Amino acid sequence: NAGVTQTPKFQVLKTGQSMTLQCAQDMNHEYMSWYRQDPGMGLRLIHYSVGAGITDQGEVPNGYNVSRSTTEDFPLRLLSAAPSQTSVYFCASSYFRTGFAYNEQFFGPGTRLTVL
Amino acid sequence: DQQVKQNSPSLSVQEGRISILNCDYTNSMFDYFLWYKKYPAEGPTFLISISSIKDKNEDGRFTVFLNKSAKHLSLHIVPSQPGDSAVYFCAARARDDKIIFGKGTRLHILP
Numbered sequence: 001n002a003g004v005t006q007t008p009k010f011q012v013l014k015t016g017q018s019m020t021l022q023c024a025q026d027m028n029h030e031y032m033s034w035y036r037q038d039p040g041m042g043l044r045l046i047h048y049s050v051g052a053g054i055t056d057q058g059e060v061p062n063g064y065n066v067s068r069s070t071t072e073d074f075p076l077r078l079l080s081a082a083p084s085q086t087s088v089y090f091c092a093s094s095y096f097r098t099g100f101a102y103n104e105q106f107f108g109p110g111t112r113l114t115v116l
Numbered sequence: 117d118q119q120v121k122q123n124s125p126s127l128s129v130q131e132g133r134i135s136i137l138n139c140d141y142t143n144s145m146f147d148y149f150l151w152y153k154k155y156p157a158e159g160p161t162f163l164i165s166i167s168s169i170k171d172k173n174e175d176g177r178f179t180v181f182l183n184k185s186a187k188h189l190s191l192h193i194v195p196s197q198p199g200d201s202a203v204y205f206c207a208a209r210a211r212d213d214k215i216i217f218g219k220g221t222r223l224h225i226l227p
Binding site: 033100106110 | 125147157158160161162165205207214217220
């Protein structure tokens with residue numbers, strides 16, 4: 001049971017390049033999400049998904065695309081990287097709502113992205 | 117517009133004493149409140165949660181208090197230990213299933 005895995009761990013891009021940050025989980029979690037962490041800004045939600053085929057925007061979705069074709073994978077695409085997207089990106093997963101309960105989100109180790 | 121606010125960027129506490137981390141929120145429709153802990157170069161890990169219908173939840177050394185009328189919650193750590201030095205994030209779940217985090221508070225436990 002690997003939990004939540006993210007690849008790559010580090011990436012340097014030039015402005016205008018595109019890339020995909022990979023996220024996978026093996027816990028059969030329905031809910032997956034992407035956050036970025038910037039100094040002094042905390043964790044900000046980019047996109048999230050409550051199940052395969054369903055995605056929705058978070059607080060800061062501009063410049064990012066997601067898709068959820070399987071339960072296990074939730075890739076984050078940067079179509080045209082900008083220096084403002086330099087950040088640490090975290091993927092997280094959890095079971096979806098079970099009644100009124102909260103299900104703990106498990107986070108991956110993060111991808112540190114630098115855009116020059 | 118920040119919906120979850122942690123107004124103290126950092127906090128220093130003597131080992132063995134109580135650490136109190138505070139969080140304010142603006143959205144009265146949040147139904148769950150959460151605390152996560154983060155060490156450098158690692159992903160956040162879940163600490164404790166509280167439902168909006170409760171006012172207290174306790175788990176070992178960690179207790180979360182919720183004051184709905186003040187839209188305020190706090191995390192108490194007693195006694196504080198060196199391994200508690202980390203960044204603590206307050207978060208809340210909205211009815212549309214978004215989980216919104218605050219900016220975090222860096223806790224330093226002093227020997």
